[in-house]
Amino acid sequence: MNTAASTNHSAQIKSYLMVFGALLVLTVATVTASYLRLPAVLGLMVGLAIATVKASLVAAFFMHLKGERLLIYGLLGLTFLFVVFLFTLPMIDMSAIGINRMPYGGANAMAAPPPATAHH
Amino acid sequence: MNTHATTISGHNPEFATTGIPNGKLGIWLFLSSEVMLFATLFTSYIVFRTSAAAWPRGWDVLNVPLALVNTLVLISSSVTIVMAYAKTLERDQKGFRLFMGLTIALAFVFLGIKTFEYRSKFEHHHYPSSSIFYAVYFTTTGLHALHVIVGIIWNSWLWHAAAKEWDEWWFPGRIEYAGLYWHFVDIVWIFLFPALYLL
Amino acid sequence: MPETAALSHHGQDRHDAHKLPWVNKYVFSIDHKVIGLQYLFTSMFFLLFGFMLIMLIRWQLAFPGKPIPLIGGLLSQALAPGGIITPEFYNALGAMHGTIMVFLGIVPMGVGAFGNYILPLQIGAPDMAFPRLNMMSYWLYVPGGLLMLASFFLPGGAAQSGWTSYPPLSIINPGQTVWLVGMLFLIFSSLFGAINFLVTGLNMRAPGMSLWRLPVFVWAQLVTSVLLLLAFPPLQAAAILQFMDRVAGTSFYIPEGLIVGGQALAASGGGQPILWQHLFWFLAHPEVYVLILPAMGIVAEIIANNTRKPLYGYKEIVYSMFFIGGMSFVVWAHHMFISGMSPALGNFFLVTTMIISVPSVAVLTCLVFSLKGGSIRFTTPMLFALAFLPLFGIGGLTGLPLGLTVTDIYLHDTYYVIGHFHYVVVTGTIIALMGGVYHWFPKWFGRKMNDAWGRVHFWTTAIFMNGIFFPMFIQGLAGAQRRLYDPTAQAHNIVTQPLNIVSSVSAWLLFLAQIPFLVNFFHSIFKCEKSEENPWRATTLEWACPSPPPHGNFDKTPHVYREPYDYSPEGYLSDWRPQHQEAGARP
Amino acid sequence: MEKLINNYGWGLPVAASTVAGGIDFGIRIIHVAMFVIFILWAIFFTYLLIRYRRMDGVKADASHGRLIWSLAPDVVVLIFEISLIVLYAIPAWSRIKIKFPTPDESHNLEIVAEQFGWIIQYPGADAKFGRRSPALVNASNPMGLDPEDPAAKDDVIGVNELHLPLGKPTLVQLTSKDVIHSFFIPEFRIKQDAVPGMKIPVWFEPTKAGQYELGCAQLCGVGHAIMRADVFVHEAADYDAWMTRQRPQFSPQE
Structure with a gap:
């Protein structure tokens, strides 16, 4: 019922172990990278890039997504499309209204003029 | 029925018009919803983090070595469960029991370390209510731990059921689906670990 | 994993159904038909209950501060001293009306009841893909509903922060914790249901049932399930965060420096109230389509059947539903134009909102054009389906000034919104669901509902529904705000206050108009004339098995030979040719 | 009242601000269009119902012919909506909610919403708003104004009464102490949520002297219905006269 059943088991197991090795290496890499104390944005990008590679390895080999049916790809594609909306739109909004964020009694209004000042 | 001239092309035992077994399609649908769940938590994490006045760096307040060990534990458990599945396909019940047992044991190790970590946080009076950072930390890792617990229950049930259902045709499928879930739990941690501890 | 349950269990059940103990047959049943009926009865109860809540509110709105006659004395003194409801109770009634109607009434009826019963039959399946999961969905829905009901009697009372549960109000108000827990139950119920429907619809189709031979109702259920599956988890996460705010003292939605009632709120701060709105509406806008798509499916079935001709633009309808489903994930913030969200982002959501209206127009147009060239039978279900078209049309049209950023500045949070939303959901969805009940009643119980009383029910219902909601447009344009305990406390509502009385009286009459329906419904289950197997002479597969279908549905798996609506085929004597009938079997 | x-x-x-005309124009044009669309549609619908009712011996016509003009409603709606967006909504939205008058040319106010009332802070003669602190909030100092701050000395606080001059735009910095409220003056056609932890600018320019109503348009708790304020719009000279009569929050006499 699965590709694994028909292919050579030992080759399959070998690929699992190789992925395991790669995951270990990448884990060590991500921890090492953190010791570089990179600035937040760069660190975020490096950290998430490594995590994405690791997650893809797990998905492709352990979850047998490699060679999976088109329908499953379609489903995951749709999910990730909505994930993109869910990520980007609220984040764009939150960063755009960041200038309005002010705790009660924070800096007063004149210190933070409204975004645009063209009028009439 | 009487007036309906029907040709019956026999019973369709798999009920899988798409060619993907029901269980597999079901588990992938479930995982898609889980992707949305954790994606929402990540969105919130990024929103809180970018808008926070002060956000501590993970290594200053959290125990990175412990979390590193936990990461290795969880990755290893992902390997053991995929091995358990391979053994099921090879019809090696002993091997299956060994690797599934290891998976469950590693999950317990993960939870044990997590408990230790939580407890030391509480001892230092860091609670979810302490700051938005701890709120995010406890909520996301707590929800992940909940998924680990569900995985333990699921895997233990399969370990137990193997004795009776080993020769049923559906058994390998059940291991595969439990494995898919467990790998997903692993993937979530793969993202949580750098996001909370390393960035 | 539970796929096996479908098979192994099914194998036994099919033959042993009559041997099952009563409790497994009717209470913890795994038969999709029993579960469908369980959903039907439970959701009918909740719809009536939610309706009763709003009838109390309607008294307060029509005659603010006057004691409620007759039943006022029956209410607890804490909620309604002297029969006059308190503002707390008023807010609780409003919040629970919305929650119960949407999450416990309409969705469980449109998806849980109709979907569960009809979808497997229409694709020729013996049951759902995961019968046990199906049972679990129902049994998660019930405790969710009971929690919501129980919350009225718990110390904090029911939730008082609107069905939208906007923080920080929802965090400092009593009652919201139970609401959140209840919602988590309902979310899980819907998620499991959605998975089940998708797997069933994709995988359990009878031989020959290709995707383009699926009835529109099945397509509607499938798109709905995708929406439930992918839109609910964000609310789930958001609800968990709000739950943490309430019980663990976190500040996900609480900014720093809050002063409540003159006292500084003890919270660490750093939260974002608007984030909740984003996450809530990320679910709640697709949720609107969860409410409306099954209704469109039902209407399409009834129209095709009663015009005795194929549906006009079948593929256009299906593609439009796909498009609606996909787009519904990027329009959510049109609920937030004036929420403090970035105004520039408002323009983006304005454009997406206008785009999504086009496929809705397309569906409606196809349904209207389906009438052309037909031989229209004005049966009771058809009356409901026909009423759906103009009334849903009004609901859709009045969405226009609300979706437009500029006019929404004025109309947002006025009665205009309530009118618009209820035209879509009540005169749209509920009318369609009622039509569906009349249409499939013979399938469910093997008997037909009384037709004359059905017509009485239809005309009274349609008139009173308009009587309730049309005045709201006038009130909204005149500036009347929603959710006011005493509408006369502010000047903008005083001139149009008589319309509140019109709405309220219509609401009570609408309730009375449901009595013939309920009597007819329950009487017909036991007493009315036995119906034929296929009384409507419909072509889809649910009519290819006995009514009500036995355990396992079909004696033999049907084979499908053609498109779903082969009515009045050319060169054919009778005006219908079922999907499972072999070509040329009956000239 | x-x-x-x-x-x-x-x-x-009554329309009493510079933006009201534009919003009313939109509301009117949409309603006229809705009415026309609905009537035309209803006529067609009724015709179909009568023409194609069930008649003895007449069979339905099942020919699947696609009619190109069934796309007409979609196209009409699409064109109508595109023109609304491009010609009306985006420019008008930008004028009302994106572009703001500068503080120099405006009458500046800080407004704080609370359960269940509106507190208005006028900057006084120095045109500067005094500092606020949550810790100082009490019954006699609802705004939590800081007496130590020199800018606060001449600040005037109004509760549930908003006074505005004619002839120049008013620029409000809107916030909330506790929950989300919504600043709604129907006569001005202006609405904006007041969100705690945020300071959101709102502007409008009254065009008629008179008395108006400020309501809260977002459910804010048990007193939502009674949360209102009176808005008084004065001629510029009258406004100045009114202002001189006001006692600052920390007036020397106290």
Whole structure:
């Protein structure tokens, strides 16, 4: 019922172990990278890039997504499309209204003029 | 029925018009919803983090070595469960029991370390209510731990059921689906670990 | 994993159904038909209950501060001293009306009841893909509903922060914790249901049932399930965060420096109230389509059947539903134009909102054009389906000034919104669901509902529904705000206050108009004339098995030979040719 | 209240700000279009129902012919919506909610919403707003104004009464102490949520002297219905006279 059943088991197991090795290496890499104390944005990008590679390895080999049916790809594609909306739109909004964020009694209004000042 | 001239092309035992077994399609649908769940938590994490006045760096307040060990534990458990599945396909019940047992044991190790970590946080009076950072930390890792617990229950049930259902045709499928879930739990941690501890 | 349950269990059940103990047959049943009926009865109860809540509110709105006659004395003194409801109770009634109607009434009826019963039959399946999961969905829905009901009697009372549960109000108000827990139950119920429907619809189709031979109702259920599956988890996460705010003292939605009632709120701060709105509406806008798509499916079935001709633009309808489903994930913030969200982002959501209206127009147009060239039978279900078209049309049209950023500045949070939303959901969805009940009643119980009383029910219902909601447009344009305990406390509502009385009286009459329906419904289950197997002479597969279908549905798996609506085929004597009938079997 | 009721009727209320005309134009044009679309549609619908009712011996016509003009409603709606967006909504939205007058040319106010009232802070003669602190909030100092701050000395605080001059735009910095409220003056056609932890700018320019109503349009708790304020719009000279009569929050006499 699965590709694994028909292919050579030992080759399959070998690929699992190789992925395991790669995951270990990448884990060590991500921890090492953190010791570089990179600035937040760069660190975020490096950290998430490594995590994405690791997650893809797990998905492709352990979850047998490699060679999976088109329908499953379609489903995951749709999910990730909505994930993109869910990520980007609220984040764009939150960063755009960041200038309005002010705790009660924070800096007063004149210190933070409204975004645009063209009028009439 | 009487007036309906029907040709019956026999019973369709798999009920899988798409060619993907029901269980597999079901588990992938479930995982898609889980992707949305954790994606929402990540969105919130990024929103809180970018808008926070002060956000501590993970290594200053959290125990990175412990979390590193936990990461290795969880990755290893992902390997053991995929091995358990391979053994099921090879019809090696002993091997299956060994690797599934290891998976469950590693999950317990993960939870044990997590408990230790939580407890030391509480001892230092860091609670979810302490700051938005701890709120995010406890909520996301707590929800992940909940998924680990569900995985333990699921895997233990399969370990137990193997004795009776080993020769049923559906058994390998059940291991595969439990494995898919467990790998997903692993993937979530793969993202949580750098996001909370390393960035 | 539970796929096996479908098979192994099914194998036994099919033959042993009559041997099952009563409790497994009717209470913890795994038969999709029993579960469908369980959903039907439970959701009918909740719809009536939610309706009763709003009838109390309607008294307060029509005659603010006057004691409620007759039943006022029956209410607890804490909620309604002297029969006059308190503002707390008023807010609780409003919040629970919305929650119960949407999450416990309409969705469980449109998806849980109709979907569960009809979808497997229409694709020729013996049951759902995961019968046990199906049972679990129902049994998660019930405790969710009971929690919501129980919350009225718990110390904090029911939730008082609107069905939208906007923080920080929802965090400092009593009652919201139970609401959140209840919602988590309902979310899980819907998620499991959605998975089940998708797997069933994709995988359990009878031989020959290709995707383009699926009835529109099945397509509607499938798109709905995708929406439930992918839109609910964000609310789930958001609800968990709000739950943490309430019980663990976190500040996900609480900014720093809050002063409540003159006292500084003890919270660490750093939260974002608007984030909740984003996450809530990320679910709640697709949720609107969860409410409306099954209704469109039902209407399409009834129209095709009663015009005795194929549906006009079948593929256009299906593609439009796909498009609606996909787009519904990027329009959510049109609920937030004036929420403090970035105004520039408002323009983006304005454009997406206008785009999504086009496929809705397309569906409606196809349904209207389906009438052309037909031989229209004005049966009771058809009356409901026909009423759906103009009334849903009004609901859709009045969405226009609300979706437009500029006019929404004025109309947002006025009665205009309530009118618009209820035209879509009540005169749209509920009318369609009622039509569906009349249409499939013979399938469910093997008997037909009384037709004359059905017509009485239809005309009274349609008139009173308009009587309730049309005045709201006038009130909204005149500036009347929603959710006011005493509408006369502010000047903008005083001139149009008589319309509140019109709405309220219509609401009570609408309730009375449901009595013939309920009597007819329950009487017909036991007493009315036995119906034929296929009384409507419909072509889809649910009519290819006995009514009500036995355990396992079909004696033999049907084979499908053609498109779903082969009515009045050319060169054919009778005006219908079922999907499972072999070509040329009956000239 | 009696005076306010005169502002309202069975249609749109009195229009009393520079943006009201634009919003009313949109509301009217959409409703006219809706009415026309619906009537045309209803005529067609009724015709179909009568023409194609069930008749003995007449069979339905199942020919699947696609009619190109069934796309007409989609196209009409699409064109109507595109023109609304491009010609009306985006420019008008930008004028009302994106572009703001500068503080120099405006009458500046800080407004704080609370359960269940509106607190208005006028900057006084120095045109500077005094500092606020949550810790200082009490019954006699609802705004939590800091007496140590020199800018606060001449600040005037109003509760549930908003006074505005004619002839220049008013620029409000809107916030909330506790929950989300919404600043809604129907006569001005202006609405904006007041969100705690945020300071959101709102502007409008009254065009008629008179009395108006400020309501809260977002459910804010048990007193939501009674959360209102009176808005008084004065001629510029009258406004100045009114202002000189006001005692600052920390007036020397106290």
